[in-house]
Amino acid sequence: MAIDLVLRRDWLARAPRGDYTQLDSTQGVKVHYTGGLVSPGIVDDHGECVALVRSIQGYHMDGNGWIDIGYSYVSCPHRKVFEGRGLYHLPAANGPGLNAGHYAVLGLVGNAGLVQPPDRMLHGILDAVEYLRDHGRAGKEIKGHRDGYATDCPGEPLYAWVRRGAPRPGGGTPEPSAPPFPGRLLTYPPVTRGQDVRTWQGRMRERGFELAVDGAYGPESRGVCVRFQREQGVADDGIVGPVTWRLAWEAPAG
Known part of the structure; x- marks a missing residue:
């Protein structure tokens, strides 16, 4: 997680x-x-x-x-x-x-x-x-x-x-269901580009959103992000931060 x-x-x-x-x-x-x-x-x-x-x-x-x-x-x-x-x-x-x-x-x-x-x-x-x-x-x-x-x-x-060595509860480290947050916010404007953008776009396509998986976080990606955030009941700022990133993988599919 x-x-x-x-x-x-x-x-x-x-x-x-x-x-x-x-x-x-x-x-x-x-x-x-x-x-x-x-x-x-x-x-x-x-x-x-x-x-x-x-x-x-x-x-x-x-x-x-x-x-x-x-x-x-x-x-x-x-x-x-x-x-x-x-x-x-x-x-x-x-x-x-x-x-x-x-x-x-x-x-x-x-x-x-x-x-x-x-x-x-x-x-x-x-x-x-x-x-x-x-x-x-x-x-x-x-x-x-x-x-x-x-x-x-x-x-x-x-x-x-x-x-005791600060062990994870449950006897081990659980496998994360979402990939690690890339460490930067995906925002527009200006256009954010990179493999982390492509990873998020691919996941949103898997969730059923119409979105080009091109590694460029522009107005189309921001619009999808806002719709997804509203579905999840979190702040609809159009920014892919740690919470929105995690929810892309862990939130139940509609």
């Missing part, structure tokens, strides 16, 4: 209060938890996940005085991954002197309420790790926040999973 990214604009993130410090590469990723009460209700209501991520950003900016949320990415129980500071930006959550060594990925569990990370959250953390390796030059390490810093984070259940 390709990463299911919730972009900053989609969770209504506040703009950072300054410029991020560039981060060219890392040894890997450190895993975090909230350290507070997390309502078990977020498991059944993704809207609560959005509200929680926004509240964490607010606390980090207004309470800690940071320029933004401290994490690179955040995983919720619905296997959605919220964009925090993102690729190549120094996180703030790992601790003084430790942020340049690892990206920071938060699992939305706490020390009360929702404590045990659901399988889909673990998958989301690993989706974020793989995304950071593929696109952000992250190394192979997966560690807990407490590794090298005096803290209980990421909590006993999540840290035990990290100590």
Whole structure:
């Protein structure tokens, strides 16, 4: 399964209060938890996940005085991954002197309420790790926040999973049903060209759309994208991003 990214604009993130410090590469990723009460209700209501991520950003900016949320990415129980500071930006959550060594990925569990990370959250953390390796030059390490810093984070259940080697739930890595997202948005105008465009166009032809498979994302491709997005109930912006790309393969055929 390709990463299911919730972009900053989609969770209504506040703009950072300054410029991020560039981060060219890392040894890997450190895993975090909230350290507070997390309502078990977020498991059944993704809207609560959005509200929680926004509240964490607010606390980090207004309470800690940071320029933004401290994490690179955040995983919720619905296997959605919220964009925090993102690729190549120094996180703030790992601790003084430790942020340049690892990206920071938060699992939305706490020390009360929702404590045990659901399988889909673990998958989301690993989706974020793989995304950071593929696109952000992250190394192979997966560690807990407490590794090298005096803290209980990421909590006993999540840290035990990290100590076991952070395995995929279910005994292995599931075969993705969609090819990996190409790492760039397919947009028009201007015309976007490439093999990734051809791959998406071919898939949309398989789904029954009349579309030339020519590797050029122009007005015809954008029109098909808008119709498909409306069918799926997602933002009809005519841009093939991670969610629209994934749905092209994984959404049930009409």
